[in-house]
Amino acid sequence: MTKSLRSDPRRIRAARRAKLPVVRSRRPSPGRHHPASAADIREALRRFGEGAYYGVVAIELMPAPVTPKHIPLGELIGPGQIVLYDQPLPPWRLGFDLPANERSRLRAAGAVTDREGIVAWPGSTLRRFMLAYVLAHELGHHMLQHERRLRGEAAARTRDHDARAEAIARRLRARLD
DSSP: OOSOGGGSOHHHHHHHHOOOOEEEEOOOOTTEEOSSOHHHHHHHHHHHOHHHHTTOOEEEEEOOOOOTTOOOOEEEEETTEEEEEOEEOSSEEOSSOOOHHHHHHHHHTTOEEOTTSEEEOOTTHHHHHIIIIIIHHHHHHHHHHHHHHHTTOOOOOOTTHHHHHHHHHHHHHHHHO
16 A cells, blocks of 8 residues: 555545535425435434545435335435435325335334335334435445545446445444434
């Protein structure tokens, strides 16, 4: 390893250069809301640490696109740009049954689900889900792609990218507890 500042480990580069990203909120669509506020997101980022948000420029709360048989939650839309979508007011009446893996993921986050496509979120579980599962997962995607770009590699997603982003999200989730 050389003495170059670019060759320092991510945690050292992040401690030296990371800035808390801009968090913006757009008005949710009628009948929908943002379960986690901009302040909630900033607090979660602080708890995740600089290494998680190093290179993130902006996080935006915005209205979700209309998609049948899919629940848009959030996504990494470009280098350093994450969006978290507004959600229907609970309980969710999806009109379709969730796949077993998706149902178990929602239950692990505190949701109560049934086979008719109804998802209830008791207390603040939806807020926590958006921070600990959705935001953390998108930060995992960001961290993987950011490191690839810094090494001069293409930031395209690979087959195992989602599993690796979820492994990072699990580590980040532990910091919120």
